[in-house]
Amino acid sequence: MLNLNHVQAFIAVIETGSFRGASRRLSQAQPTLSQWIRKLESELDCPLIVRNNQRCQPTRQGQMFLPYARSLIQVASQVKQRLAGKQVVIGAASNIGIYILPEKLKQLAIDKQENIRIDLVIGTNPDMVDKLESGEIDIAAMEWWDNRPGFEAHPWLNEQLVIIVPPDHPWSSRQSISLDELALAPMLGGERGTGTGTRLRQLLDEDAQRLKVSQNLGSTEAVKRAVMAGLGISMVAQSAVTDELAAQRLCALTLNNTSLNKQLYLVAPTNLPEQSPTRRILNELTQPDPKLQTC
Amino acid sequence: MLNLNHVQAFIAVIETGSFRGASRRLSQAQPTLSQWIRKLESELDCPLIVRNNQRCQPTRQGQMFLPYARSLIQVASQVKQRLAGKQVVIGAASNIGIYILPEKLKQLAIDKQENIRIDLVIGTNPDMVDKLESGEIDIAAMEWWDNRPGFEAHPWLNEQLVIIVPPDHPWSSRQSISLDELALAPMLGGERGTGTGTRLRQLLDEDAQRLKVSQNLGSTEAVKRAVMAGLGISMVAQSAVTDELAAQRLCALTLNNTSLNKQLYLVAPTNLPEQSPTRRILNELTQPDPKLQTC
DNA sequence: ACACGTTACGGCAACCGTAAGGATT
DNA sequence: AATCCTTACGGTTGCCGTAACGTGT
Numbered sequence: 001m002l003n004l005n006h007v008q009a010f011i012a013v014i015e016t017g018s019f020r021g022a023s024r025r026l027s028q029a030q031p032t033l034s035q036w037i038r039k040l041e042s043e044l045d046c047p048l049i050v051r052n053n054q055r056c057q058p059t060r061q062g063q064m065f066l067p068y069a070r071s072l073i074q075v076a077s078q079v080k081q082r083l084a085g086k087q088v089v090i091g092a093a094s095n096i097g098i099y100i101l102p103e104k105l106k107q108l109a110i111d112k113q114e115n116i117r118i119d120l121v122i123g124t125n126p127d128m129v130d131k132l133e134s135g136e137i138d139i140a141a142m143e144w145w146d147n148r149p150g151f152e153a154h155p156w157l158n159e160q161l162v163i164i165v166p167p168d169h170p171w172s173s174r175q176s177i178s179l180d181e182l183a184l185a186p187m188l189g190g191e192r193g194t195g196t197g198t199r200l201r202q203l204l205d206e207d208a209q210r211l212k213v214s215q216n217l218g219s220t221e222a223v224k225r226a227v228m229a230g231l232g233i234s235m236v237a238q239s240a241v242t243d244e245l246a247a248q249r250l251c252a253l254t255l256n257n258t259s260l261n262k263q264l265y266l267v268a269p270t271n272l273p274e275q276s277p278t279r280r281i282l283n284e285l286t287q288p289d290p291k292l293q294t295c
Numbered sequence: 296m297l298n299l300n301h302v303q304a305f306i307a308v309i310e311t312g313s314f315r316g317a318s319r320r321l322s323q324a325q326p327t328l329s330q331w332i333r334k335l336e337s338e339l340d341c342p343l344i345v346r347n348n349q350r351c352q353p354t355r356q357g358q359m360f361l362p363y364a365r366s367l368i369q370v371a372s373q374v375k376q377r378l379a380g381k382q383v384v385i386g387a388a389s390n391i392g393i394y395i396l397p398e399k400l401k402q403l404a405i406d407k408q409e410n411i412r413i414d415l416v417i418g419t420n421p422d423m424v425d426k427l428e429s430g431e432i433d434i435a436a437m438e439w440w441d442n443r444p445g446f447e448a449h450p451w452l453n454e455q456l457v458i459i460v461p462p463d464h465p466w467s468s469r470q471s472i473s474l475d476e477l478a479l480a481p482m483l484g485g486e487r488g489t490g491t492g493t494r495l496r497q498l499l500d501e502d503a504q505r506l507k508v509s510q511n512l513g514s515t516e517a518v519k520r521a522v523m524a525g526l527g528i529s530m531v532a533q534s535a536v537t538d539e540l541a542a543q544r545l546c547a548l549t550l551n552n553t554s555l556n557k558q559l560y561l562v563a564p565t566n567l568p569e570q571s572p573t574r575r576i577l578n579e580l581t582q583p584d585p586k587l588q589t590c
Numbered sequence: 591a592c593a594c595g596t597t598a599c600g601g602c603a604a605c606c607g608t609a610a611g612g613a614t615t
Numbered sequence: 616a617a618t619c620c621t622t623a624c625g626g627t628t629g630c631c632g633t634a635a636c637g638t639g640t
Contacts, residue, residue, distance in 0.1 A: 020594065031595085051596090053593070
């Protein structure tokens with residue numbers, strides 16, 4: 001089995017360009033480095049480094065090995081950080097992770113005060129469930145939760161959904177429209193996984209059949225571009241189009257007599273120690289935001 | 296530094312549910328396993344396994360550690376395979392990797408005869424350049440090559456581009472159209488990265504200005520769906536729509552007096568040993584395909 | 591002559607296995 | 616009583632450092 005000290009030695013030799021330099025970096029006697037590299041080469045059964053007095057360079061196999069080596073060392077050191085509570089990983093269902101969380105995480109105080117690193121992993125809602133259970137993430141930001149044991153969901157943001165139309169659309173100067181009007185417009189559907197697209201059908205029940213929906217352009221970005229290009233209108237989370245609204249590349253409308261919104265949750269394991277970094281980040285995030293954004 | 300034997304022991308204990316089972320799987324004395332796990336726990340400075348006569352289970356930290364542990368072991372064993380030439384990694388620019396290569400790789404004889412595993416990595420064209428240089432992939436399938444030293448490009452497939460329209464489109468029964476007609480139609484652009492979308496502009500020079508192109512729906516899949524939904528027409532690689540053409544969910548046309556195609560290349564390091572698996576896969580792929588597909 | 595990598599070798603620590611001990615069913 | 620994990624302890628391995636040896640500039 002590979003020895004990670006040897007792997008690290010390999011990286012050090014390549015990066016410093018010499019065995020001596022690597023021995024200094026790793027605080028080891030230089031012959032030890034020779035020995036370690038030789039061990040590694042015999043373990044992998046191929047030469048990794050071309051020895052040279054001026055500059056040691058990787059062989060072709062060494063080059064192939066290098067990215068794997070870095071990955072091994074990085075994972076090994078990261079997992080220590082993680083288990084020591086120095087790193088907290090937050091998972092987010094796609095749109096939340098892309099449009100909302102990066103801003104929220106910037107505002108967190110904890111990672112600056114102490115030396116805690118926060119990582120963000122983006123996936124689908126079902127991904128989040130798996131990753132929570134496997135321990136891959138500490139907190140999940142998602143659109144629903146099925147109350148499975150061992151975890152608890154905290155209501156978080158209540159996301160406003162808006163109907164978006166291009167600036168040259170006849171409705172662009174209006175603030176809201178009726179359901180009947182909406183039924184006549186060509187509607188571009190968001191991807192099904194995130195729920196944004198399906199939310200409308202939920203609300204409208206059998207009326208949904210009347211909507212001209214052309215499904216699944218693949219991503220919210222694709223939907224936005226299609227709407228901007230005048231291919232139709234759509235409904236998306238307001239947070240996904242703040243930039244475009246500000247730049248007046250899109251216009252947002254609401255529905256008459258119907259509030260369109262979507263509750264978001266933060267999910268984390270139960271029984272988190274009160275002072276653990278994960279718990280404190282969770283607390284910071286769920287504290288009510290002083291500035292409520294209204295359209 | 297983490298010891299991969301200990302990490303593997305951890306996985307074995309979790310998977311078998313007992314120290315004894317793990318000791319059998321790893322052909323070690325049982326007290327050795329106790330020792331290894333204890334070492335691991337002291338290295339990571341937290342308990343990983345709840346000991347129990349019936350079933351040993353991971354602690355919360357153990358659960359967090361598990362995916363990292365698996366990743367470490369997997370990378371470590373994969374890299375051995377790779378350096379031994381038992382694994383060849385092929386990279387492909389997105390559409391090639393999605394629509395063309397999986398079929399081609401199925402036809403390869405080498406991986407069945409010998410025990411060679413072929414992996415496919417999908418990325419953008421610039422990704423492929425990086426991954427080739429870093430040794431992450433052995434062969435790249437892409438749409439251009441800049442003749443950088445150390446690598447050689449082999450012309451591979453010459454991909455036919457077609458104009459796609461929905462079955463209920465007025466052109467759906469025709470075989471080809473003129474440039475003037477095309478200029479009047481709403482054209483959905485493929486993503487820029489893959490070159491499919493920009494290829495048309497190259498060919499048409501200043502005429503391109505006349506095309507009504509609404510750019511970037513994000514992916515070829517999104518473009519196909521948009522065309523099927525009647526939002527417009529587009530131009531894509533024929534290989535990307537073979538299924539839809541067969542199912543008559545889309546119709547393909549060519550341009551009058553203009554051949555639309557795109558040369559694809561296989562790129563690999565120079566000086567590959569003649570009998571190396573990588574070289575042999577390269578040879579198999581570049582051998583002219585006996586059955587030429589025409590529309 | 592100098593700087594670098596390799597080889598040789600010895601002391602020492604770590605490792606692994608055997609045997610005995612404690613806990614749970 | 617049987618099964619399982621832990622502890623205790625000894626022999627062996629293999630690791631790391633010092634010193635001496637090639638080699639290229």
